[in-house]
Amino acid sequence: MSKEPIGEKIYYSDSGLKVTNLRVTCKSVSVPVSKIDGLRVNPSIDRVAMSVGLTICSLVLIFFSYILPSDFMMPFIVGMLVISASGLVWFCLILRKYLEVLLTVEGREISLLNAGIFEKAYVESVVDALRKAEEDQRKFVAMKETGRLSKEASNFTLTETMRLKFIIEDYERIKAEVPDKNTSQDIAPSA
Numbered sequence: 224m225s226k227e228p229i230g231e232k233i234y235y236s237d238s239g240l241k242v243t244n245l246r247v248t249c250k251s252v253s254v255p256v257s258k259i260d261g262l263r264v265n266p267s268i269d270r271v272a273m274s275v276g277l278t279i280c281s282l283v284l285i286f287f288s289y290i291l292p293s294d295f296m297m298p299f300i301v302g303m304l305v306i307s308a309s310g311l312v313w314f315c316l317i318l319r320k321y322l323e324v325l326l327t328v329e330g331r332e333i334s335l336l337n338a339g340i341f342e343k344a345y346v347e348s349v350v351d352a353l354r355k356a357e358e359d360q361r362k363f364v365a366m367k368e369t370g371r372l373s374k375e376a377s378n379f380t381l382t383e384t385m386r387l388k389f390i391i392e393d394y395e396r397i398k399a400e401v402p403d404k405n406t407s408q409d410i411a412p413s414a
Contacts, residue, residue, distance in 0.1 A: 235352035242352040261327035278310030
């Protein structure tokens with residue numbers, strides 16, 4: 224039997240993220256689709272440029288160390304090599320969380336997930352699922368407002384929900400038992 228509530232359509236699901244027509248859940252963040260005002264993907268281009276610039280500038284400055292007095296030359300070179308290595312480490316850390324998916328909810332931006340630069344296809348599939356969920360939510364609200372869908376049509380009472388659950392469970396049980404009876408009759412010896 225399905226573990227999803229009745230009427231919930233799944234657009235995307237993996238171990239850490241789930242996008243349905245009702246909500247978006249990622250780790251500890253759960254946002255109703257009806258509350259999402261905007262969606263954007265933010266690449267960390269500025270931080271990448273700063274880390275690469277820091278690394279290149281510190282390496283270039285090493286070549287100009289010959290104009291310094293000999294007492295300051297070696298500490299300067301070591302300092303510039305440390306800065307270059309730090310810039311390179313910073314660059315690698317940025318690439319691990321290069322893409323950030325941001326949701327705008329009631330005027331606030333919420334970071335939904337971070338992904339590496341090589342996980343662009345994953346981010347695109349999540350963003351496509353989010354856009355489909357938002358579009359379906361807008362269509363649903365428009366249908367409700369125009370009267371093409373009655374406002375009570377999507378709501379079940381607790382009694383109706385429980386009856387529907389029992390009917391589905393009985394159907395699943397009967398469906399599971401039917402193949403067992405057929406196979407036992409084929410195997411039974413005839414008298």
